Amino acid sequence: MHRRLVAYFLRKNCLTPNDLADETLTRVSKRLEESDTGIDLPPSQYCYITARYVFLEYRRKAEHKQVPIDEQSRSSAVLEALATPAVQGIDDEQAERLRKLEHCLGCLEAGQQELIREYYLGEQRQKIERRRTMAERMGVSMNALSIRACRIRDKLEACLKASMERT
Amino acid sequence: MFPSSSQIVDDVLVRYLLGSLPESEVERLDEWSVTDDVFAQRLKDAENDLLDDYAAGRLGDDVRARVEAIYLTSPAALERIRFARTLGEWEKRGAATATVGAPAEVKPKLIVIRRRWRWPLAAAAVLTLGTVAGYLAIEHTQAPVAHAPTQALQKTQAPEVAAGSAAIPVAATFLLLPGTRGTNALRTLTVPANAASVELRAQLEFDDFAQYRLELRDLAADRVVWRSDSVAAHDEGGKRVVAATIPVNTLQEKSYALQVLGTKRGAPDEPVGDYAFQMKLP
Numbered sequence: 001m002h003r004r005l006v007a008y009f010l011r012k013n014c015l016t017p018n019d020l021a022d023e024t025l026t027r028v029s030k031r032l033e034e035s036d037t038g039i040d041l042p043p044s045q046y047c048y049i050t051a052r053y054v055f056l057e058y059r060r061k062a063e064h065k066q067v068p069i070d071e072q073s074r075s076s077a078v079l080e081a082l083a084t085p086a087v088q089g090i091d092d093e094q095a096e097r098l099r100k101l102e103h104c105l106g107c108l109e110a111g112q113q114e115l116i117r118e119y120y121l122g123e124q125r126q127k128i129e130r131r132r133t134m135a136e137r138m139g140v141s142m143n144a145l146s147i148r149a150c151r152i153r154d155k156l157e158a159c160l161k162a163s164m165e166r167t
Numbered sequence: 168m169f170p171s172s173s174q175i176v177d178d179v180l181v182r183y184l185l186g187s188l189p190e191s192e193v194e195r196l197d198e199w200s201v202t203d204d205v206f207a208q209r210l211k212d213a214e215n216d217l218l219d220d221y222a223a224g225r226l227g228d229d230v231r232a233r234v235e236a237i238y239l240t241s242p243a244a245l246e247r248i249r250f251a252r253t254l255g256e257w258e259k260r261g262a263a264t265a266t267v268g269a270p271a272e273v274k275p276k277l278i279v280i281r282r283r284w285r286w287p288l289a290a291a292a293v294l295t296l297g298t299v300a301g302y303l304a305i306e307h308t309q310a311p312v313a314h315a316p317t318q319a320l321q322k323t324q325a326p327e328v329a330a331g332s333a334a335i336p337v338a339a340t341f342l343l344l345p346g347t348r349g350t351n352a353l354r355t356l357t358v359p360a361n362a363a364s365v366e367l368r369a370q371l372e373f374d375d376f377a378q379y380r381l382e383l384r385d386l387a388a389d390r391v392v393w394r395s396d397s398v399a400a401h402d403e404g405g406k407r408v409v410a411a412t413i414p415v416n417t418l419q420e421k422s423y424a425l426q427v428l429g430t431k432r433g434a435p436d437e438p439v440g441d442y443a444f445q446m447k448l449p
Contacts, residue, residue: 001201002435003435004200004201004207005201006243007200007207007210007211007214008197008200008201010241010243010244011184011200011237013237013240013241014241015240015241015242017241017243018243042202042388042389042390043389043390044201044202044389045198045202045389047201047202048197048198048201048202051201052197094252094253094256097249097253098253098256098257101253101254101257102257105257109375117257117258120215120216120219120254120258121258123220123225127216128177139372140345140372140373141345141372143205143208143209144345144372144373144440146208146209146211146212147208147438147439148372148373148375149212150208150211150212150215151375151437153215153254156250156254157246157247157250160250160253161246161250
């Protein structure tokens with residue numbers, strides 16, 4: 001649930017999605033502790049309703065918050081660096097990230113590297129067809145394949161992040 | 168009428184991610200993104216693909232501008248874009264190698280997997296199995312299997328046999344198969360009158376964890392009504408299965424989903440699969 005809430009706040013363009021997800025779950029657990037009769041809603045739905053309130057509060061606060069000029073220019077600089085990835089060559093940092101990703105990929109279990117390459121390779125239309133074929137070939141549902149691919153991707157992303165932070 | 172979560176097509180997911188849907192639709196999808204497992208997974212997949220396309224420069228100007236407006240404003244989202252770019256570079260390198268080398272054919276390992284899974288697929292097709300969360304199917308044994316009694320069952324069985332009762336308590340066993348999206352009828356598990364417990368054996372699509380936990384969720388109330396201890400998957404005719412035995416008195420005539428969660432020390436549990444069914448009691 002925490003992960004889903006983080007994703008929700010990220011999609012809502014919040015700058016501190018982790019904190020907001022924490023806040024949501026804290027409120028939900030407080031409400032559960034205080035309530036003698038329980039909550040007359042499925043827990044996931046109650047989490048969503050609470051998250052919505054937390055988001056609305058966040059948005060109200062954000063409307064009054066001034067963004068420092070250096071923060072704005074930093075965002076613009078990052079945006080510029082990322083905005084033309086297909087045209088630019090690989091810079092030193094990207095080459096370093098690639099080396100570290102390859103190291104992370106080397107830590108995966110057998111077959112996972114092939115799976116993630118096949119799953120994410122190519123353009124959208126090709127991807128859909130390829131994934132359907134993969135699922136059929138492996139005898140699993142598209143949803144199970146998607147869960148597995150996303151899990152490997154999350155693992156890689158965390159490994160790369162940790163690895164970059166260490167340097 | 169607004170479609171159900173499983174009817175939402177991928178284009179709508181992308182428009183939702185890009186903030187191009189009307190507010191009335193956004194709210195519904197916001198809710199599903201938190202409350203609906205399958206929808207949340209589809210959304211995550213669509214988002215990864217969108218970021219990959221952005222990082223690879225495959226988007227048109229309009230879509231690209233929207234991605235930048237939405238995703239390049241928070242450090243966490245920026246990190247995801249950076250990762251997408253790095254992953255794309257790695258894939259490009261791999262694709263180039265594959266083109267130079269042998270044709271990118273199906274790996275033998277995967278062929279083995281395909282053979283291994285052919286039977287359950289065929290079984291699933293024959294049984295026209297149902298799913299509510301779009302993920303599961305169930306093979307209902309023709310008649311529940313009376314297991315070799317466990318110690319607990321032996322205790323309850325002895326006095327009844329001594330008293331000449333015909334109702335010897337048994338454990339009714341059901342094998343739950345993973346299934347496919349798109350059907351809507353729940354499979355019914357009919358428990359016989361003399362069953363003291365129900366053993367649910369969930370066939371895994373992937374066995375990625377050393378340990379699992381099983382949770383039985385009341386679908387109408389969206390509430391977990393029973394949890395297993397930690398269990399390991401075992402082999403059954405070449406398929407990996409996790410099993411749990413639930414006392415009959417825990418169950419009611421309701422729709423349930425058996426949720427399988429992969430557990431790892433120091434990490435949150437991860438959903439592996441849902442197997443929904445309708446329970447019919449004597």
